[in-house]
Amino acid sequence: MLFDLDLIKSVYEKMPDRVSKARKNVGKALTLSEKILYSHLSIEEKGTTFQRGADYVNFAPDRVAMQDATAQMALLQFMNAGKSKVAVPSTVHCDHLIQAFAGADKDLEDAKLQNNEVYNFLQTVSNKYGIGFWKPGAGIIHQVVLENYAFPGGMMIGTDSHTVNAGGLGMVAIGVGGADAVDVMAGMPWELKMPKLIGVKLTGKLSGWVSPKDIILKVAGILTVKGGTGAIVEYFGEGADALSCTGKGTICNMGAEIGATTSIFAYDQNMSNYLRHTGREQVADLADVVIADLRSDNEVYQNPEAYYDQLIEINLSELKPYINGPFTPDLAHEIGDFAKAVKENNYPQTLEVGLIGSCTNSSYEDLSRAASLAKQAKEKNLKVKAEFVVTPGSELVRYTTERDGILKEFEDIGGVIMANACGPCIGQWKRHTDDPDRKNSIITSFNRNFAKRNDGNPNTHGFVASPELVTAMAIAGDMCFNPMTDTLVNEDGVEVRLEEPSGLEFPPNGFDMKDSGYISPNSDDQKVVVEVKNDSERLQLLYPFKEWDGQDFKNLNLLIKAKGKCTTDHISMAGPWLRYRGHLDNISNNMLIGAVNFFNEETNSIFNPIADNYSEVPATARALKAEGIGTLVVGDENYGEGSSREHAAMEPRHLGVQVVIVRSFARIHETNLKKQGVLALTFSDKGDYEKIQEKDKIDVIGLTDFAPEKPLKLRIHHEDGTSDEILANHTYNQAQIEWFKAGSALNLIRKQNN
Numbered sequence: 001m002l003f004d005l006d007l008i009k010s011v012y013e014k015m016p017d018r019v020s021k022a023r024k025n026v027g028k029a030l031t032l033s034e035k036i037l038y039s040h041l042s043i044e045e046k047g048t049t050f051q052r053g054a055d056y057v058n059f060a061p062d063r064v065a066m067q068d069a070t071a072q073m074a075l076l077q078f079m080n081a082g083k084s085k086v087a088v089p090s091t092v093h094c095d096h097l098i099q100a101f102a103g104a105d106k107d108l109e110d111a112k113l114q115n116n117e118v119y120n121f122l123q124t125v126s127n128k129y130g131i132g133f134w135k136p137g138a139g140i141i142h143q144v145v146l147e148n149y150a151f152p153g154g155m156m157i158g159t160d161s162h163t164v165n166a167g168g169l170g171m172v173a174i175g176v177g178g179a180d181a182v183d184v185m186a187g188m189p190w191e192l193k194m195p196k197l198i199g200v201k202l203t204g205k206l207s208g209w210v211s212p213k214d215i216i217l218k219v220a221g222i223l224t225v226k227g228g229t230g231a232i233v234e235y236f237g238e239g240a241d242a243l244s245c246t247g248k249g250t251i252c253n254m255g256a257e258i259g260a261t262t263s264i265f266a267y268d269q270n271m272s273n274y275l276r277h278t279g280r281e282q283v284a285d286l287a288d289v290v291i292a293d294l295r296s297d298n299e300v301y302q303n304p305e306a307y308y309d310q311l312i313e314i315n316l317s318e319l320k321p322y323i324n325g326p327f328t329p330d331l332a333h334e335i336g337d338f339a340k341a342v343k344e345n346n347y348p349q350t351l352e353v354g355l356i357g358s359c360t361n362s363s364y365e366d367l368s369r370a371a372s373l374a375k376q377a378k379e380k381n382l383k384v385k386a387e388f389v390v391t392p393g394s395e396l397v398r399y400t401t402e403r404d405g406i407l408k409e410f411e412d413i414g415g416v417i418m419a420n421a422c423g424p425c426i427g428q429w430k431r432h433t434d435d436p437d438r439k440n441s442i443i444t445s446f447n448r449n450f451a452k453r454n455d456g457n458p459n460t461h462g463f464v465a466s467p468e469l470v471t472a473m474a475i476a477g478d479m480c481f482n483p484m485t486d487t488l489v490n491e492d493g494v495e496v497r498l499e500e501p502s503g504l505e506f507p508p509n510g511f512d513m514k515d516s517g518y519i520s521p522n523s524d525d526q527k528v529v530v531e532v533k534n535d536s537e538r539l540q541l542l543y544p545f546k547e548w549d550g551q552d553f554k555n556l557n558l559l560i561k562a563k564g565k566c567t568t569d570h571i572s573m574a575g576p577w578l579r580y581r582g583h584l585d586n587i588s589n590n591m592l593i594g595a596v597n598f599f600n601e602e603t604n605s606i607f608n609p610i611a612d613n614y615s616e617v618p619a620t621a622r623a624l625k626a627e628g629i630g631t632l633v634v635g636d637e638n639y640g641e642g643s644s645r646e647h648a649a650m651e652p653r654h655l656g657v658q659v660v661i662v663r664s665f666a667r668i669h670e671t672n673l674k675k676q677g678v679l680a681l682t683f684s685d686k687g688d689y690e691k692i693q694e695k696d697k698i699d700v701i702g703l704t705d706f707a708p709e710k711p712l713k714l715r716i717h718h719e720d721g722t723s724d725e726i727l728a729n730h731t732y733n734q735a736q737i738e739w740f741k742a743g744s745a746l747n748l749i750r751k752q753n754n
């Protein structure tokens with residue numbers, strides 16, 4: 001048994017009382033999300049209610065999951081937290097670093113060789129601190145979580161944006177950065193702004209070519225990539241209850257594509273069935289007892305307008321299959337209109353590759369329905385026109401679908417089965433092509449289709465659809481093919497039609513596998529030694545950042561005044577830099593290299609006062625740091641938007657940046673800066689941004705008296721001998737001021753643990 005039954009029992013024991021108190025405090029019926037959130041408050045405060053979209057709340061999540069690319073920095077930080085074990089059940093999943101090329105076995109062997117050092121590190125740290133470890137090849141984090149750990153009414157965080165997938169099993173599951181994972185693993189509260197709620201009422205019933213994927217593709221078209229920001233999307237109605245649990249997972253998974261905090265379905269018979277088929281009868285039995293708390297109150301279902309901030313209704317009986325893209329998942333086309341869109345927009349009409357699987361769509365149901373089309377192609381003597389690639393989501397699904405002949409159906413039409421890993425979904429795809437730059441179309445059952453996402457080629461037009469539709473399109477090799485209305489000509493010159501796909505929710509002979517790929521942690525942590533070589537280029541142990549010296553900052557040099565948009569990608573680029581995610585010094589060589597210098601409008605070219613020339617940002621920061629000179633970064637609006645990666649805050653801290661002052665912050669980045677001990681300030685008067693000149697030296701005054709809601713002062717000394725004094729606001733509360741004083745939140749955690 002991999003799940004923690006005692007933990008689940010304790011959540012369910014406390015839930016009825018906590019929900020009823022919350023209902024009383026809020027003064028009205030509760031939605032499912034509210035029930036879960038209020039029963040996971042880190043401290044139960046009498047009479048507390050929180051305003052959605054406004055109040056910050058401290059939560060106590062039940063679990064943490066980490067994928068191998070983000071786990072490295074999360075665990076390097078955790079090693080400095082002064083804890084001997086994680087405070088909540090946590091797991092690491094090796095899925096992102098395996099490149100898809102020749103097929104599962106060969107690719108897996110290659111990945112083990114290339115990433116040996118990283119895998120060893122992750123396994124050893126997991127072992128030492130009581131973290132479950134899923135070996136490379138065991139499966140994709142979100143599928144493995146759904147199969148083993150997710151439970152209705154639970155709350156988890158994960159260091160990957162598609163952690164939200166577990167909403168398919170009724171869990172509030174949220175994607176976060178590594179520093180947040182460290183907090184939870186160290187037993188600290190985890191802060192989140194009370195989310196708003198978007199209700200999606202599903203009426204009617206899916207049939208024929210339409211699948212759960214089409215629901216979220218339609219929702220993405222309605223809400224767009226930003227429409228879910230700061231909100232939980234809650235699905236309900238008879239149409240919701242009729243969906244399979246894994247279908248619900250697909251819908252929640254792609255909630256990340258509309259920016260939602262998470263998405264969720266209420267506990268029902270299909271979830272119960274899924275728990276029972278995946279060896280968790282005990283969890284289902286426990287959930288059955290508290291089912292009333294694992295669904296919204298009846299009043300909510302009867303009068304949803306009164307409880308949700310926004311309400312959408314979709315009739316599944318009228319829903320058609322969708323194809324979304326290219327380049328953005330919210331460009332939704334109903335299948336009947338798609339051929340016209342291809343012609344009008346000049347999308348490449350030849351389909352070169354169809355790809356199914358990933359964490360989004362590789363359930364038994366998905367693969368068996370797709371295989372029914374592959375079987376038809378074979379029986380109807382159709383030659384499959386496009387390449388066809390399958391990435392199973394887990395060993396449980398791979399083994400079972402192989403045993404049941406499903407994978408063979410794909411192989412019989414030329415499909416290649418890749419490792420149980422992210423592969424092409426995260427750009428880990430060494431694509432076979434005669435021209436890597438050709439404008440071309442691919443279609444996947446994955447979730448993201450931004451330019452370059454799958455194969456690094458900006459000319460690849462990526463479209464997203466259900467696995468069934470991807471398979472049908474791959475057979476046709478034509479982006480204008482509509483399997484609902486069009487015929488294909490087979491090898492005998494006969495016109496044939498693909499019948500509607502059919503499949504099974506569960507394997508008739510049950511799920512099975514030989515080796516799950518799971519390694520449970522060693523109980524005797526004293527003997528476990530974590531190895532990180534001194535000359536490693538991929539891993540580096542972290543040193544604690546220096547405590548504040550108790551003095552105001554004097555004579556900080558302006559490092560860069562960033563102009564316009566400066567996202568976490570501008571601050572810490574991804575792509576080839578992924579390789580250094582576990583090595584702070586090496587990855588710091590990408591610090592702010594994408595930010596535009598206000599004074600020369602160039603990227604990665606700033607005034608270097610030591611060399612008296614224009615140099616790269618990281619080199620300049622290193623030169624100043626070597627001289628013991630602290631630096632300050634100036635930014636524009638919404639500085640640090642994008643991902644929650646903490647590298648964007650750790651790198652400046654490592655290279656000597658002491659203050660970041662901006663017109664406004666993206667909230668997560670602001671918190672990340674605070675956590676890493678960088679002073680995060682905003683201009684009290686946004687116009688003061690203009691006062692900062694290239695060779696300024698800046699003092700920060702008032703730190704000795706640093707207090708919540710009390711602005712600080714900046715004295716700016718210009719090169720010509722004049723100076724300005726401006727006010728700088730901050731959002732530090734008392735606890736966060738202590739992070740600053742200690743040098744970082746982690747330093748404080750360590751102090752408290754010693």
Ligand code: F3S
Nearest residue numbers: 162358359422425426
């Ligand atoms: Fe992996 Fe793609 Fe899912 S990167 S976790 S398969 S979104």
